[in-house]
Amino acid sequence: xxxxxxxxxxxxxxxxxxxxxxxxxxxxxxxxxxxxxxxxxxxxxxxxxxxxxxxxxxxxxxxxxxxxxxxxxxxxxxxxxxxxxxxxxxxxxxxxxxxxxxxxxxxxxxxxxxxxxxxxxxxxxxxxxxxxxxxxxxxxxxxxxxxxxxxxxxxxxxxxxxxxxxxxxxxxxxxxxxxxxxxxxxxxxxxxxxxxxxxxxxxxxxxxxxxxxxxxxxxxxxxxxxxxxxxxxxxxxxxxxxxxxxxxxxxxxxxxxxxxxxxxxxxxxxxxxxxxxxxxxxxxxxxxxxxxxxxxxxxxxxxxxxxxxxxxxxxxxxxxxxxxxxxxxxxxxxxxxxxxxxxxxxxxxxxxxxxxxxxxxxxxxxxxxxxxxx
Amino acid sequence: xxxxxxxxxxxxxxxxxxxxxxxxxxxxxxxxxxxxxxxxxxxxxxxxxxxxxxxxxxxxxxxxxxxxxxxxxxxxxxxxxxxxxxxxxxxxxxxxxxxxxxxxxxxxxxxxxxxxxxxxxxxxxxxxxxxxxxxxxxxxxxxxxxxxxxxxxxxxxxxxxxxxxxxxxxxxxxxxxxxxxxxxxxxxxxxxxxxxxxxxxxxxxxxxxxxxxxxxxxxxxxxxxxxxxxxxxxxxxxxxxxxxxxxxxxxxxxxxxxxxxxxxxxxxxxxxxxxxxxxxxxxxxxxxxxxxxxxxxxxxxxxx
Numbered sequence: 001x002x003x004x005x006x007x008x009x010x011x012x013x014x015x016x017x018x019x020x021x022x023x024x025x026x027x028x029x030x031x032x033x034x035x036x037x038x039x040x041x042x043x044x045x046x047x048x049x050x051x052x053x054x055x056x057x058x059x060x061x062x063x064x065x066x067x068x069x070x071x072x073x074x075x076x077x078x079x080x081x082x083x084x085x086x087x088x089x090x091x092x093x094x095x096x097x098x099x100x101x102x103x104x105x106x107x108x109x110x111x112x113x114x115x116x117x118x119x120x121x122x123x124x125x126x127x128x129x130x131x132x133x134x135x136x137x138x139x140x141x142x143x144x145x146x147x148x149x150x151x152x153x154x155x156x157x158x159x160x161x162x163x164x165x166x167x168x169x170x171x172x173x174x175x176x177x178x179x180x181x182x183x184x185x186x187x188x189x190x191x192x193x194x195x196x197x198x199x200x201x202x203x204x205x206x207x208x209x210x211x212x213x214x215x216x217x218x219x220x221x222x223x224x225x226x227x228x229x230x231x232x233x234x235x236x237x238x239x240x241x242x243x244x245x246x247x248x249x250x251x252x253x254x255x256x257x258x259x260x261x262x263x264x265x266x267x268x269x270x271x272x273x274x275x276x277x278x279x280x281x282x283x284x285x286x287x288x289x290x291x292x293x294x295x296x297x298x299x300x301x302x303x304x305x306x307x308x309x310x311x312x313x314x315x316x317x318x319x320x321x322x323x324x325x326x327x328x329x330x331x332x333x334x335x336x337x338x339x340x341x342x343x344x345x346x347x348x349x350x351x352x353x354x355x356x357x358x359x360x361x362x363x364x365x366x367x368x369x370x371x372x373x374x
Numbered sequence: 375x376x377x378x379x380x381x382x383x384x385x386x387x388x389x390x391x392x393x394x395x396x397x398x399x400x401x402x403x404x405x406x407x408x409x410x411x412x413x414x415x416x417x418x419x420x421x422x423x424x425x426x427x428x429x430x431x432x433x434x435x436x437x438x439x440x441x442x443x444x445x446x447x448x449x450x451x452x453x454x455x456x457x458x459x460x461x462x463x464x465x466x467x468x469x470x471x472x473x474x475x476x477x478x479x480x481x482x483x484x485x486x487x488x489x490x491x492x493x494x495x496x497x498x499x500x501x502x503x504x505x506x507x508x509x510x511x512x513x514x515x516x517x518x519x520x521x522x523x524x525x526x527x528x529x530x531x532x533x534x535x536x537x538x539x540x541x542x543x544x545x546x547x548x549x550x551x552x553x554x555x556x557x558x559x560x561x562x563x564x565x566x567x568x569x570x571x572x573x574x575x576x577x578x579x580x581x582x583x584x585x586x587x588x589x590x591x592x593x594x595x596x597x598x599x600x601x602x603x604x605x606x607x608x609x610x611x612x613x614x615x616x617x618x619x620x621x622x623x624x625x626x627x628x629x630x631x632x633x634x635x636x637x638x639x640x641x642x643x644x645x646x647x648x649x650x651x652x653x654x655x656x657x658x659x660x661x662x663x664x665x666x667x668x669x670x671x672x673x674x675x676x677x678x
Contacts, residue, residue, distance in 0.1 A: 037491040038590075172653045199653040203594050205585040208383045209629040210652045212376070216630070217647075229493055233585050240512045242503050266495050 028064040028323055030055075030313060031090030032071045032306070033101035033111065033125075038078030039202060039229040040103050042261045043300050046290075047125070048073055050303030051101060053289050054310030064317045071310060072096065076107050078227065083107040084114065091120055097325045098123070100309040103258075103302070104227070105129035106173030112139045121325040123309040123332075126258075126302035129178045133353030138325065140332055140350060142305040142343065143279070144359035146175070150182025152361055153254040153277055157221055158190050160275065161250050167196040167219030169210065169226075169234075176225065179254060183223055195219045202227065207234045208241065215243050222251045224259075231259040232266060239270035246273035253277070256364050256371050257300045268369030275374055277361040279344055282307075286342035304343035312339055312348065378509035380626045386515045386584065387622035388615075389522025393577030394595070395602040395614035396529060397570030403546045403609040404566050405457070407470035411478035412574055413592035413599055415452075418481060419445035419575025420582040421489055421589070427496050434496055438579045442572035449571030450564050452477060458560070478592065485589035494587040496579075518580045525576055526615055533611065538565055546609070601659040605666055607673030616674055624662045629655060 032051040036044045055071045063069050072094050076083035083102070090096045091114075098121045102108030105127040115122035116136035123140045124132055130145045157166070166187055170180035176199070184194055195217040200210045211234065214222065226234055238244040244251065253259050253276030263271055281287070282304035290298045298304070316331035317323055333350060341348040344359030351357030365374040394416055401409045419441045426437035456477060460470055503510035533539035541562050544552040553559055581595060598621060606617025633648040650658075666674060 037486065041491045042493070199651055201653060201656055203590075204655070205581055205591065205594055206387060208387075209626050209655060212379060212383070212626075213629055213649065213652055216376075229586060229588070232493060236500070236585075240501055240503050240510070240515075242510050262493055267500050270500055 026067050027070045028067045028314075028317065029094060029096045029098075030069060030071045030310060031087070031094065031096040031099040031101075032073040032310075033076050033083065033086055033090075033099060033103075033108070034073050035078040035103045035107070036073075036075035038076070038082075039227040040078045040258065042228045043103070043258070043302065045294075046298050046300050046303040047101065047103065047306055049290060049294060049298075050125075050286075050306035051310055053286070053293060054307045054314075057289075058311065058314040064314050064323065065321065067323075069310070069314055073101075076102065076104075078104055078107060080107050080110055084110055087111040087114055091115075091118060097121065097323060098313050098328060100313065101125045101306050102127050104173065105131070105175035105178065108132075109135075109174045115139065119325060121313070121329050123313055125306045125309055127175065129174045130182075130355075131174055131178065133355050137354070138329060140329075140354035141356055142309050142348070143302070144344060144356045144361070146179040147182045148359070149254045149277060149361065150179055151186050153223060153252055154183055154186035154190060154192075156275070156277065156363055157223055157250075157252040158187070158192055160252075161221045163220035163250075164192045165195050165218070165220040166192055167198070167214045167217070167222045167249075168194060169198040169200060169214050169222065169224030171226065171230065172199045172201055179225060183254070198224075200230070202230060204230075205233065206237075208237050210234075211238050211241055211243055215249075220249060222249060223254070224251070225253055225255045226259040228258065228260075228262040231261075232263040235260065235263045235270050236267055239267070244270055244274075246275075250275065256366075257302070260366065260371070261299060264366060264369060264371060268366070271366045272368075273366065275363070275365045278364040278371055279305075280360050280362050283342035283346060301343060304341075308339075308341040308343050308348055312336070312341075315339060376509065376630070378507040380623075380630055382506070382509045382511050382515070383626045384619065384623040385519045386511075387625070388619040389519050390577055390580045390584070391595075391598055391602050391622060392615040392618035393522060393525055393573050393580070394599045395606070395618050396526075396611050397574040397577075398599060398603045399606070399609055399611055399614040400542075400566055400570045402603075403611075404542065404549075404563060405461070405467075405470065407467040407474065408600070408608075409570075410471065410474040410596070411452075411481055411592075412474075412570070413578070413596045414478045414481040414485075415445055415449055415571045415592075416574035416578025417582075417587070417589065417592040418448065418485060419571070420578040420587050420591070421485060421494075423575070423579050424489075424494050424496060424582070424587055428494070434498065434583075437496075438576060441579065442575040445575045446568035446572040449567040453563070453567045458563075482589055482592060489589055491589055494582075496583055496587070498583060514583060518584060521576065521580065525573065529573070529611060532569075538562065542566060597656065598659055601663050604673055605663050607675040610673070610675045613673055613675035620666075620674070621659055621662060625655060625658050628658050 034047045051071045058069045074086035100123045108127045112135045116138045126143050128143050128146045170176040198210050198214045251274045256276040256278045279301040282301050286304045315335045316328045320327040320331035336349045340346050347358040363374040364371050398412045422441035423437045426432040427434045501512040503512050541557045602617035602621045603614050606613025637645050
């Protein structure tokens with residue numbers, strides 16, 4: 001009796017394992033990197049929804065080569081080391097051949113290098129550092145580079161304020177440093193002066209010394225960017241120190257949503273009148289689908305970049321008639337001409353280095369606790 | 375350089391750090407191990423205060439007192455469940471320290487599970503700053519300095535004017551002798567955990583009030599708290615206060631210093647303004663710590 005019971009158990013186990021293997025082989029897996037925790041966690045639900053909406057849409061349209069698409073989401077904790085752990089888990093354990101998402105350039109850049117070395121395709125979602133362009137041919141980007149944003153924010157700040165003495169405050173990571181460099185270069189090109197150049201560390205609870213330094217040499221305009229947590233602390237402390245008086249010294253931020261996603265909800269009065277750049281709102285198609293699924297408006301347009309990434313990966317795989325990452329990579333260069341996206345204005349054509357060359361940003365202002373067009 | 379503003383920023387930061395450092399140093403003084411979970415106890419308490427304040431609608435002051443009381447008991451419970459058992463089997467301080475690291479990770483993730491990792495704020499309206507001697511300070515920051523000062527005076531009185539304080543000092547000096555003198559060490563250790571955790575909650579809540587609250591906050595503040603404790607002389611509560619003050623002053627002053635006059639050697643050179651990059655702010659704590667320990671390896675106030 002025991003012998004039969006054992007045989008039955010082994011048979012059931014084999015059936016289950018066999019079924020598992022079969023179903024894994026018949027699924028096209030895409031790894032989705034999302035900051036579910038950490039300083040950018042406030043946007044995690046939107047970013048995950050962008051990925052999942054695309055997954056549902058692709059599956060409803062027949063999937064990839066007849067297989068359903070599965071987006072496996074892992075948490076980067078908005079920090080480089082956990083981000084790498086998440087990517088390694090997706091590549092080595094889940095055996096994904098294509099990754100997407102990511103939020104911070106500082107977190108996603110080492111992942112891009114890992115993917116390039118392993119021949120894994122990484123279609124980077126919202127990050128914007130120009131350093132991605134040099135990583136290699138397995139890396140593509142869904143947002144425009146910092147150099148576009150650097151020029152755009154300087155044009156906006158110089159033209160709008162009419163002033164020439166600038167104080168800068170950027171974070172010490174790949175994203176912050178690249179944007180800072182572009183901002184400085186563009187300010188110099190416009191004949192403006194950088195009076196103070198503050199570089200701050202993430203994940204600190206006190207930025208008073210940095211703010212003190214920022215205003216020490218009486219700048220006439222501030223340009224700076226933050227992540228949600230740091231944006232909240234800095235805005236609160238700047239307000240309490242009397243530095244956030246935009247009528248006297250206007251503030252311009254190249255990343256309004258990622259900087260003030262928390263602050264604009266918690267301390268809207270402090271930020272009244274702060275101006276900056278925001279990605280163009282997601283397309284109507286995406287927004288309607290998002291609202292139907294979540295029962296609310298999207299808080300960030302960046303999630304639509306994740307959505308576009310999954311759709312483009314699936315289109316490229318079908319176009320290449322293959323799930324081989326090298327073939328999907330080659331196909332991405334072909335399908336980008338006729339794909340009309342839902343993010344950065346819809347034009348998702350890649351230029352040299354796999355970066356986006358035609359995306360647009362919108363000039364916005366914080367009014368009545370909302371980021372609205374300026 | 376705005377000295378008045380530097381002093382105000384220093385006092386606020388020192389008030390927050392020293393309340394956390396006191397608890398840490400107390401545990402080291404009595405149990406001879408560095409409790410890496412200390413700042414997480416503080417954040418746990420601050421999150422309890424958030425629940426009492428934002429969800430149950432309690433006055434913030436009362437919410438913090440209640441949270442300190444609850445977290446004091448949590449401190450005792452964790453000791454009874456983990457550290458006391460290890461003490462009983464004669465575990466070395468390094469074992470207790472590593473266990474505290476594990477406790478910290480477990481607590482942090484438990485908090486994340488319950489409260490999510492989203493940032494939280496207490497029900498305090500934005501405050502316009504007041505101007506004192508050209509420096510700006512908010513009413514909340516004045517409150518933080520006053521509460522920090524009163525808490526330290528209360529701690530001093532507790533340590534020197536009560537039987538509990540005397541017993542605690544006796545155990546710290548020689549626990550065997552204290553036991554021989556009929557001092558119930560375990561009972562005193564329980565009270566010590568309560569006090570250390572409760573003080574931590576006041577410090578943690580003050581940081582949360584002035585900045586933000588999130589489950590990982592304990593990890594983000596652990597380095598300055600440990601630096602302040604070691605700088606002052608680990609095991610000495612007054613050292614912890616002095617360490618916090620020194621550290622806060624150094625952080626604020628060094629970032630405001632213009633090194634050009636030093637480099638220019640009285641007009642020999644003509645270099646423009648030179649300031650240490652704010653990106654090096656976290657390194658300042660360690661630099662100060664290393665310099666002090668080079669000359670006084672036991673910290674500023676520790677004698678043995």
